[in-house]
Each structure stands twice: as C-alpha cells, then as structure tokens.
Amino acid sequence: MKIQYMGIIFIIIMMPIILVLSAYMQMQVDNLDIALQYDTKLFEATLDGIQAFELNTVNNRFSQVADSLKRDVEAGINTFITSMSNNLGFGGVNNEYLLPYIPAVLFTLYDGYYIYAPTYAEELEETEIEDTDIDGKPIKVTTEVSKNPTVFDHENMLKPYIYYTTRYKSGQKTDFIVNYTLDNYIIVYGNIQANGKENAEYVTRSGFLSDPANISYTLDKTKLDTVLARKILEYILPPRTLDNMTQAQILENFRTADLTRLKNIDEVSLTSEMGARLFETMKNDRTISDMRNDDILDALFDSTINEIFENDVDKIPATDGNIIDETIDVFSDVKYKGLSINDSDAKRYYIKSLRFTNWVNNNLSNIEAGDAVDDMGNTLTEFAGSDVKIFKTDDGKNDPEKYDSEFTQHRMNCIQLSIQTNLNTAIAQYNVEFFQEKTYNLTMPLLNPVEWNEITNNISMVTFFQGMKVGNKVYNNYVVVSSNKNKETINTDDIYYINTDEVGRTYYHKSDCPYLKDDTNNVLGLKNIDYDVYKDEDKEKNLVYSFNDRITEICNSTSIDEIYGCYHCIVNRNYEPVENLNNNRLKAIYTAIAKEKNNLYKVNEYYNVDILSTYVAPPVTVLGTLSEIAKLGDYVTYTSNGYSNWRILSKDTSVNKVEIISDGSVQTVSLAGRDLSTSSGFATFTEKVRDILQNVANYYLDSTYSANARVVGSNEDASVGTGAQDTDIPDVAKMQASGTLSTNNNDAYSSGYWLLSTARDDDKYNVMYITQDGKTFGRGTLFAGGTNYTKEYGVRPIITLNNEVKVVGGSGTQKDPWQLSL
Amino acid sequence: MGDSLITVVAIMVAAILMFVFPMLSVAERNDDISQIAVQTATVEFVDNIRATGKLESKDYDAYVQKLAATGNSYDIEVERKVLDENPSKKLTWAESKKIGENVYYSQYTSQIMDELNTKGEYLLKEGDIISVSVKNTNTTMSQMLRNFFYTVTGQGTYQVFAKHAGMVLLNGN
Numbered sequence: 001m002k003i004q005y006m007g008i009i010f011i012i013i014m015m016p017i018i019l020v021l022s023a024y025m026q027m028q029v030d031n032l033d034i035a036l037q038y039d040t041k042l043f044e045a046t047l048d049g050i051q052a053f054e055l056n057t058v059n060n061r062f063s064q065v066a067d068s069l070k071r072d073v074e075a076g077i078n079t080f081i082t083s084m085s086n087n088l089g090f091g092g093v094n095n096e097y098l099l100p101y102i103p104a105v106l107f108t109l110y111d112g113y114y115i116y117a118p119t120y121a122e123e124l125e126e127t128e129i130e131d132t133d134i135d136g137k138p139i140k141v142t143t144e145v146s147k148n149p150t151v152f153d154h155e156n157m158l159k160p161y162i163y164y165t166t167r168y169k170s171g172q173k174t175d176f177i178v179n180y181t182l183d184n185y186i187i188v189y190g191n192i193q194a195n196g197k198e199n200a201e202y203v204t205r206s207g208f209l210s211d212p213a214n215i216s217y218t219l220d221k222t223k224l225d226t227v228l229a230r231k232i233l234e235y236i237l238p239p240r241t242l243d244n245m246t247q248a249q250i251l252e253n254f255r256t257a258d259l260t261r262l263k264n265i266d267e268v269s270l271t272s273e274m275g276a277r278l279f280e281t282m283k284n285d286r287t288i289s290d291m292r293n294d295d296i297l298d299a300l301f302d303s304t305i306n307e308i309f310e311n312d313v314d315k316i317p318a319t320d321g322n323i324i325d326e327t328i329d330v331f332s333d334v335k336y337k338g339l340s341i342n343d344s345d346a347k348r349y350y351i352k353s354l355r356f357t358n359w360v361n362n363n364l365s366n367i368e369a370g371d372a373v374d375d376m377g378n379t380l381t382e383f384a385g386s387d388v389k390i391f392k393t394d395d396g397k398n399d400p401e402k403y404d405s406e407f408t409q410h411r412m413n414c415i416q417l418s419i420q421t422n423l424n425t426a427i428a429q430y431n432v433e434f435f436q437e438k439t440y441n442l443t444m445p446l447l448n449p450v451e452w453n454e455i456t457n458n459i460s461m462v463t464f465f466q467g468m469k470v471g472n473k474v475y476n477n478y479v480v481v482s483s484n485k486n487k488e489t490i491n492t493d494d495i496y497y498i499n500t501d502e503v504g505r506t507y508y509h510k511s512d513c514p515y516l517k518d519d520t521n522n523v524l525g526l527k528n529i530d531y532d533v534y535k536d537e538d539k540e541k542n543l544v545y546s547f548n549d550r551i552t553e554i555c556n557s558t559s560i561d562e563i564y565g566c567y568h569c570i571v572n573r574n575y576e577p578v579e580n581l582n583n584n585r586l587k588a589i590y591t592a593i594a595k596e597k598n599n600l601y602k603v604n605e606y607y608n609v610d611i612l613s614t615y616v617a618p619p620v621t622v623l624g625t626l627s628e629i630a631k632l633g634d635y636v637t638y639t640s641n642g643y644s645n646w647r648i649l650s651k652d653t654s655v656n657k658v659e660i661i662s663d664g665s666v667q668t669v670s671l672a673g674r675d676l677s678t679s680s681g682f683a684t685f686t687e688k689v690r691d692i693l694q695n696v697a698n699y700y701l702d703s704t705y706s707a708n709a710r711v712v713g714s715n716e717d718a719s720v721g722t723g724a725q726d727t728d729i730p731d732v733a734k735m736q737a738s739g740t741l742s743t744n745n746n747d748a749y750s751s752g753y754w755l756l757s758t759a760r761d762d763d764k765y766n767v768m769y770i771t772q773d774g775k776t777f778g779r780g781t782l783f784a785g786g787t788n789y790t791k792e793y794g795v796r797p798i799i800t801l802n803n804e805v806k807v808v809g810g811s812g813t814q815k816d817p818w819q820l821s822l
Numbered sequence: 823m824g825d826s827l828i829t830v831v832a833i834m835v836a837a838i839l840m841f842v843f844p845m846l847s848v849a850e851r852n853d854d855i856s857q858i859a860v861q862t863a864t865v866e867f868v869d870n871i872r873a874t875g876k877l878e879s880k881d882y883d884a885y886v887q888k889l890a891a892t893g894n895s896y897d898i899e900v901e902r903k904v905l906d907e908n909p910s911k912k913l914t915w916a917e918s919k920k921i922g923e924n925v926y927y928s929q930y931t932s933q934i935m936d937e938l939n940t941k942g943e944y945l946l947k948e949g950d951i952i953s954v955s956v957k958n959t960n961t962t963m964s965q966m967l968r969n970f971f972y973t974v975t976g977q978g979t980y981q982v983f984a985k986h987a988g989m990v991l992l993n994g995n
Binding site: 004006007010011014018021022025026029032033036039040043044047050051480481482483484485491493494528564565567570571572573574 | 847937941
C-alpha cells in the first residue's frame with residue numbers, strides 16, 4: 001500500500017479521535033468554567049446578603065431587638081436569593097426557580113442562629129373577615145386562614161430561632177441548660193444542686209463569665225444600705241420626704257420605720273413570704289447588706305443591684321450630711337487586671353461579671369464537659385469521658401475571655417455541634433422533599449476547622465447551593481462569609497481609639513498603632529461602626545452627613561467636628577504595631593471592650609431581673625413540735641411589729657405549750673403616778689398599771705403564732721401587799737431557769753424592765769422592776785406621801801405560742817433560731 | 823523523480839498530519855486546562871482575600887504553587903485600591919463641588935510583596951478593592967507549534983491569562 005493511503009487511513013482513524021477528544025476536553029473546560037462562575041456568583045450573592053444585613057442593622061436603631069433582627073435576617077437572605085438569581089440570569093421575578101437549589105442558608109447571630117430551609121408547612125390563604133374597630137364600627141380585616149381541605153406543601157422559610165444550647169446532667173438532681181453566645185456571655189437555667197445543699201434549686205442566671213482573679217471592687221455597704229433603705233422607705237414615708245434627707249437620716253428613718261406596712265403593698269417586689277423572712281432577718285441592726293446568707297435576701301440583693309445598674313440609682317446624699325447633687329456609685333475602686341476602670345458602663349460589666357462568675361464557680365465548678373447530654377438525656381459522644389471542668393474559672397488556668405481557654409474551646413464545640421445537628425436535619429429534610437425521586441442524595445458538606453472557627457466566633461452567613469446541572473455533572477458548593485461590622489458582637493480588634501495630634505486634627509486608631517498617643521490614661525475607644533458617617537438628603541435634596549449620637553456627643557463636648565481614620569492603622573492597615581502595650585493603652589482596651597459588651601443587647605438578660613418572681617421556696621420539713629425540740633432559753637423566730645428576738649421562757653411538753661419572752665426590752669414605758677389614779681387607792685393603781693403594761697404586751701401578739709400576751713411578772717399573790725418577797729414571783733423563777741433574767745447585752749431602751757407586779761410599802765405605791773443585769777430587784781416608787789413620781793423602764797412581753805407550732809429548721813442559737821411553722 | 827518529490831511532500835504532509843496536528847491539538851487542550859486551572863486558582867485566591875480581609879504568605883505560596891503546577895511560568899500582578907474614607911468624614915462641606923466621597927489610592931505588587939515578605943501577611947479593610955491578574959511569561963508548547971506555522975506571536979502575547987477582582991468585605995485583623 002502506498003504511503004499516501006496509509007496517511008489517509010491514519011487521518012480517517014485519528015481525526016475523529018482527535019475531534020471527539022477535543023470536544024470532550026472543551027466540554028470539561030466549559031463545565032469547569034461554569035462551575036467557577038457559579039462559585040463566584042454564589043460568593044458574591046452571599047456577600048450581598050451579609051452586607052444587606054450589616055446595612056440594615058447598623059442603620060436600624062432597634063436592630064438588636066429580636067423581632068427586628070429576624071426581619072433583618074430575612075432581608076439578608078432575600079438579598080442573597082435575589083442577587084443569586086440575577087447573577088445566574090433568572091431575573092428577580094423568577095427567583096422561585098432557584099429555591100430548590102438552596103437546601104439551606106445558615107445565619108448565625110450572637111446567641112443563636114436561624115436556618116432558612118424548605119419546610120413542610122400548611123398552606124394558608126388570605127381572606128377578608130368582618131371585625132369591629134375600637135369604636136365598634138364594622139371593618140374588614142385581611143387574615144390568613146387554613147384552606148378547606150387543608151393543604152400542606154413545601155415552603156422555604158426561616159425556621160424558629162435556635163439558641164446555642166447544651167444540656168448538662170450531673171448526679172441525680174443537677175440537670176440544666178447553658179445557652180452559649182459568640183463570646184463569654186452565658187445563660188444558665190435549670191435545676192442545680194449547689195455544693196453542700198441537699199436539694200436542687202431551679203435557677204435562671206446569665207452573665208459574662210470571666211476569671212475572678214482579674215476583677216476586684218470595693219462595695220460601700222453604707223451606700224448600698226442607703227439605696228436599699230431608700231427604696232423601701234419610699235413606700236412607707238409620705239411622698240417627697242426623702243428628697244432632702246441625708247444619708248444618715250435615711251438610715252435612721254429606716255431603723256425606726258414600721259416595716260410591717262410594707263407587707264400589704266403590692267408594688268414592692270417582696271412577696272408576702274419573702275417580706276416576712278426579710279423582716280425577721282432585718283430586726284437586729286437592719287443592715288441589709290450583711291444579710292447575705294439567705295437565698296431570698298440574696299435574690300433581693302441581686303435585684304436591687306440590678307436596679308442600681310438599670311436606673312443609675314437615685315441621688316444618694318453624702319455621708320457628712322451635705323446633700324450632693326450627683327450619683328455616688330455604690331461600687332468603687334473597680335479594677336481589671338490591676339488597672340482602675342472609671343467608665344460607669346465598663347464598671348457595670350466587670351461588677352456584674354464578677355458577681356456572676358462567683359456564682360458559677362460556687363455552683364457549677366464540678367460540672368465536666370463529659371456531663372453534656374442530648375435532648376434524650378444520653379451522653380454526647382463528642383464529649384464523653386472528658387473531665388475538663390469548663391465552668392471552673394477560679395484556678396487561674398481557664399480565662400473564658402481568652403481564645404485558647406477550655407471554656408472557649410468547649411463553647412465553640414457546643415455551638416458547632418448544635419449547628420451541625422440542625423443543619424443536617426434541615427438538609428436531610430430537603431432531600432426528602434425535593435429529591436425523593438431523584439437518583440442522588442445530597443448530604444451536608446464537611447466544613448473545615450477554619451470555617452467553623454469563623455462561624456463560632458463571628459456573625460456569619462453560610463449558604464449551600466446544591467443540585468444545579470452543569471453539563472453532565474451536578475454543581476454543589478457552599479460559602480461561609482462573616483461580618484465584623486455590626487451591632488450584635490464585639491471584638492477587641494473592632495474598637496478604635498480617639499486621639500488629637502499636634503496640629504489639632506482628631507484621628508481614630510487601633511489599640512496598637514504607634515501614632516496613638518498613650519501618655520494619658522483616658523483614651524476613649526468606640527466600636528468601628530460608630531465612626532461611620534450617615535448620609536441623608538435634606539429638603540433641598542442636598543446630601544447631609546452626620547455621625548451617630550455617640551460621636552456627635554464627643555464632638556460637641558470637645559468642639560471638634562471632624563474625626564478621621566488614621567492613615568496607618570485604619571486606612572492602610574499595614575503598620576508597625578507597638579509591641580508592648582503600656583497601661584494607658586491596656587486600660588483603654590479593658591474599658592472600651594467592657595463598655596461595649598455591657599451595652600450589647602441580650603435577649604435573655606431579663607432572667608436576672610425576674611429572679612424574684614421565679615423564686616420557688618424550698619420544701620419545708622417539719623422537725624417536730626417546738627416544746628419537744630427546743631430547750632429553755634433557746635432562740636426562736638417570732639416576729640411581731642418589728643421585734644423578733646425572742647427566747648423560750650417555759651414549756652409544757654404534754655400540751656405543747658411554750659412561752660417566749662423578748663430577749664430585751666421591746667420599748668420604753670414611762671409610768672407617771674399622776675396618771676394612775678393614786679388617790680383612789682392601791683387596787684385602782686395596780687389595775688391601771690396592768691392595763692398600760694398589758695396594752696404594750698398585746699402589741700406584740702401575732703394572730704398566726706401566738707395565743708396570748710402579757711408582761712413579765714404577773715403573779716397575783718406576790719404582787720400585792722406589803723413585804724412580799726420579790727423572788728417569790730413565779731416568772732422570775734422561770735427566767736432564772738431559762739437564763740433570760742438579764743438583758744445586759746441587748747437592751748437598748750433603758751437600764752431595767754418593769755414587772756407587772758405592784759407592791760405597797762405603807763404609803764408608798766411601787767411597781768417592781770429588774771435591772772438589766774438581772775441582779776437587782778427594785779421597787780419603782782410612783783406615789784409616796786401624797787406626791788406623784790414618774791419612772792421610766794423597758795418592757796418585756798411574754799407570748800404564749802399557739803400549741804400547734806412546729807419547728808421546720810434552725811438550731812436554737814441566736815444566729816440560727818428555731819424556724820417556726822404551723 | 824516526480825514521484826520522489828511527491829513522496830517527500832507526502833511524507834512531510836503525513837508527518838505534519840500525523841504528529842504536528844495532534845500535538846498542536848493536545849497542546850492547545852493543555853493550555854485550556856492550564857487556563858482553567860489558573861482561573862480557578864485566581865478566583866479562589868482573590869475571593870479568599872475578600873472574605874478574610876487579609877493576604878497571608880502561606881496562601882500566596884499555595885497560589886504560586888498551583889500556578890507552577892501547570893508547567894508554565896507566570897507573572898502575577900496584585901493591585902489593592904485602598905479606600906480613603908476620610909474625605910467623607912467631614913460633617914460640613916465648605917463647597918458644593920467636592921472631590922467625591924470615596925477616594926482610592928493604589929498599592930501595587932512590589933509594595934504588597936515587601937509587606938508580605940517582612941510580616942507574612944498583608945491586611946486589607948472593608949471597602950478596598952483587590953485585583954489579581956496573571957499571565958504566562960514562557961512560551962507554551964501550543965504557542966511554539968503555532969509559531970511554527972503562522973507567526974503571530976510577539977512581545978506581550980500570552981496564552982494563559984486570568985484576572986479576578988472584587989471588593990473586600992471584612993476588615994483584616
């Protein structure tokens with residue numbers, strides 16, 4: 001065969017091969033090219049989405065309120081879909097065509113996340129119904145109602161907000177949920193059995209967890225007492241009488257106030273039970289801040305401090321009696337890592353954080369990562385066996401504000417787990433709904449650790465795009481985009497600091513910029529979005545520029561009207577950072593970050609404020625009847641008209657009869673001969689004295705617990721006549737037996753106390769008394785030789801308790817008296 | 823004699839048909855693949871900068887390696903248009919004819935590479951525009967073969983070229 005033929009045959013064979021190969025290659029190249037275009041388009045659309053969200057939140061004053069935030073998220077997702085369909089050439093009208101290719105959009109926010117996914121939901125139709133308006137006129141209202149018959153269909157929608165929660169179970173009784181956020185703020189709710197307590201208690205607490213060693217403050221107890229006293233007195237004293245009172249006067253008024261009036265006032269955030277217990281505890285010196293060993297008082301204390309934080313406290317007068325016209329902080333000397341913090345918002349952050357941290361360390365320090373369980377209560381395999389004590393932050397090794405701390409790592413894992421689980425469910429659901437007849441199944445793509453890191457620390461949007469045909473292949477991809485210019489989170493790098501340079505120009509810098517002047521200790525830092533200029537049109541359609549309120553305020557107070565970004569650290573961003581930040585810089589950072597974090601909107605912060613109304617009293621265990629348990633001289637909690645220091649005088653176990661006597665005089669009574677009808681004879685005199693003293697005793701009757709009251713010393717036989725032996729008085733014997741004769745240490749009223757016994761020495765009419773050391777029996781002469789005298793001593797009532805009184809707690813000592821119940 | 827001439831011509835034609843055309847075709851496909859690989863790498867590289875706000879030397883090295891894997895040598899040009907927001911920060915404008923709100927100045931490859939070499943990263947901010955363009959500097963096989971037939975090549979003519987640009991969406995920290 002000629003070589004020419006061979007050539008032709010070769011060409012005949014080779015040419016198609018080359019052509020087919022070339023066409024195939026070209027197709028592959030085209031497919032790759034299209035896939036690449038989709039990549040870019042998906043990325044662009046996601047960026048558009050997050051940018052729409054940023055724009056909406058930054059310009060929306062109410063963006064941090066949950067409902068408004070949901071609207072912003074929806075707007076962001078709509079922007080994404082519209083942008084995507086425009087990019088792909090569908091046009092905005094046909095964007096529904098795109099929906100089947102979007103299995104899920106994840107939108108993570110500060111304390112939880114939204115998933116936008118197809119959901120099987122009931123289809124509703126709009127209809128007009130008749131209704132009436134406020135004035136009763138008939139109007140037509142458009143509303144959505146179920147179709148008849150009911151129709152269910154797939155619809156792409158925002159699923160309900162999911163919080164970053166993890167449930168922990170430890171032992172038999174502790175079972176609670178922690179709601180994590182993108183920073184060190186956590187919300188704890190559930191049953192927690194505190195260390196050393198027998199029963200679990202339901203708690204709801206939230207706050208910024210930190211390392212307690214870093215924060216310190218001084219609590220001015222007198223000022224706090226003044227605030228608390230003032231708060232309570234407002235309900236007792238006539239309006240506006242408090243306005244001009246000094247600190248000392250407020251405290252004095254509180255000491256003498258009739259607190260029982262409070263019990264009936266609804267507005268006071270003291271439930272009746274709580275009020276009762278508060279008054280019991282308050283009776284001694286009425287110093288509220290010292291009473292920290294009681295749960296309820298703890299709650300009251302917390303609520304008051306919260307109120308102080310929320311309302312900036314009313315004016316508290318100075319200690320020296322001069323009224324000064326500014327708010328004095330109850331907390332002073334607030335320090336973070338040894339540096340004084342002066343800004344009030346920043347102070348609040350640190351104080352609240354320390355208080356919350358101490359609570360967490362006291363109650364949750366033994367919880368381990370391995371205690372995390374799923375909805376069904378089964379241990380989560382991801383954390384199984386881990387003995388890392390995530391909530392223990394007081395050992396110096398676990399600072400939740402640091403990225404590499406155990407808490408932060410666990411928090412990120414929990415958030416990741418929660419998102420993964422729910423996203424998987426959403427995508428599986430999507431498979432069922434859109435691809436049940438298709439030949440392939442879509443699964444959630446594996447996100448890499450860098451992406452998870454981004455998602456668990458920033459507000460971010462993750463879009464999934466799956467199932468679009470590209471040539472002979474199917475295009476699947478996802479994009480993670482995060483945002484650091486929004487109102488929802490705060491990061492150290494997002495705070496810029498203001499400075500004026502030598503020629504008088506004001507610039508803002510990053511904290512480690514060499515051009516930031518650090519020779520003063522009051523460098524002000526604000527969040528990056530605050531420096532944005534807002535543009536608007538005025539009536540003449542001119543562009544009007546304005547800074548936001550915070551910057552405007554600074555501009556006004558310092559008479560600057562221009563603030564520029566530093567050309568080194570803000571505009572260019574590539575600068576030589578300062579290696580070692582000095583204390584002024586550190587202080588500026590600590591202050592700014594705390595201030596911004598304190599001002600972040602937290603959906604669940606109300607948990608702390610509402611702590612009073614959610615308080616559930618622990619179950620009561622009856623220990624027995626008082627007469628069986630208590631010994632003579634023991635202390636009991638009996639409160640009536642503000643006096644609550646009572647001891648057991650006598651008891652009769654057979655009928656459960658117990659008499660209690662006040663530990664000291666309850667008040668001073670002045671007996672004057674001229675008021676006692678001394679001229680009508682001794683018997684009338686005795687009667688009058690008894691009437692007066694009995695009246696005093698009756699004042700301390702409590703309808704719930706007591707049967708009757710009298711004043712000590714009522715012995716008929718010994719009280720009348722001349723020469724009766726003082727020590728014959730039976731009450732005195734009882735007092736000697738129970739060791740309650742002396743009132744030495746706790747009698748604030750006078751040098752002794754009256755007995756109900758009168759005695760006559762010839763023409764002298766006497767009322768008997770005992771000195772406060774209990775050693776001397778005296779006869780107070782009120783009438784002698786036709787002359788009347790006046791004498792003043794204290795009074796000690798004796799109360800006979802109801803014979804159904806039971807003991808539910810306490811140990812009978814002065815500090816821990818027997819707790820009574822019926 | 824005439825036969826011999828035809829034979830020689832036939833052999834040459836056959837050689838061209840049998841070797842050069844397939845080779846040209848394969849070489850061109852090869853360039854297409856290089857092109858798509860370079861385009862993919864460039865888009866990924868730029869989009870990563872846009873999403874993170876920073877250019878790290880490890881990313882840059884990976885990018886250069888991906889390009890090198892195509893067997894060609896490339897010239898990479900990076901340009902960052904730095905947004906100067908300050909002209910828009912004034913609350914009051916002295917005159918109505920202002921220069922504009924957003925002014926950009928540029929930084930080019932050498933400045934960016936300097937920064938990258940000394941610090942290992944180059945930071946950008948939200949609103950900046952980053953653009954990267956690459957073209958091959960060597961002569962690829964298909965260029966060589968084509969030159970053999972029809973000389974259209976000259977200085978600055980390149981076969982593999984990719985460009986991608988976009989606005990940065992995150993402040994680099």
